[in-house]
Amino acid sequence: MESYNKMLDYALVLATAKRYSCAQMEKKLMKFCDLNLDGNYELIDKLMKRLQELAYIDDYQYCKDFISDRVKFKPRGKLLLRQELLCKGINIDIVEGVLDDVMIDEVEMGEELLNKRTQNWTKYPEIKQKERALRYLSSKGFTRETIYTLLERCYR
Incomplete structure (x- = not known):
């Protein structure tokens, strides 16, 4: 239980500082486990579900925010936006859905x-x-x- 709380604290610090996709957060937590918990990976799935319940990680919202920021600050076409989101580990169905929903001229x-x-x-x-x-x-x-x-x- 102590290691779960340690990981939860770490995940909350990360999630409050910056928005992460599920894949990015999972990668960060695995790295944390390697360094601090001697590779105790069993807790990661449980923690990921908890973070999703608390709405700290949400791939759909992450996609919408990412696209909104990109269009404002570093304009890109849909093809490159799609590729960047896929590289961040987001499911292709979510990416396609968000790109269809968001109006980009x-x-x-x-x-x-x-x-x-x-x-x-x-x-x-x-x-x-x-x-x-x-x-x-x-x-x-x-x-x-x-x-x-x-x-x-x-x-x-």
């Missing part, structure tokens, strides 16, 4: 990104600018359809 976001970037490309011929725009937008995770729509808008 990729065209507007891409247009803002291009407007910032194209100022540096004015010295190049238009075909080079288009190539750079295509590469830039695809590296930011925008779909092909969105990229072509943006290229048509920006380079008429």
Whole structure:
């Protein structure tokens, strides 16, 4: 029971400082067990259920918050957002559900990104600018359809 309380205290400190996905929290707890509890992993499942009951970890809410923050501070297309969330260990069904629920105007976001970037490309011929725009937008995770729509808008 003492080791459970130790782990719970540690998990609560983590969860109150920053939002974690279930997979990230489980990884942190495993590391904690290795260092402090001599690899006593039996308590992790019990603790994870408790943290979910207390709503400290919730993959659906984590996805919504992650996407909201990314769109505001580091704009990305849906493809890259999806990939980043999958790398964080979130179930693909949850990721797809959240991406379908959240309204992201990729065209507007891409247009803002291009407007910032194209100022540096004015010295190049238009075909080079288009190539750079295509590469830039695809590296930011925008779909092909969105990229072509943006290229048509920006380079008429």
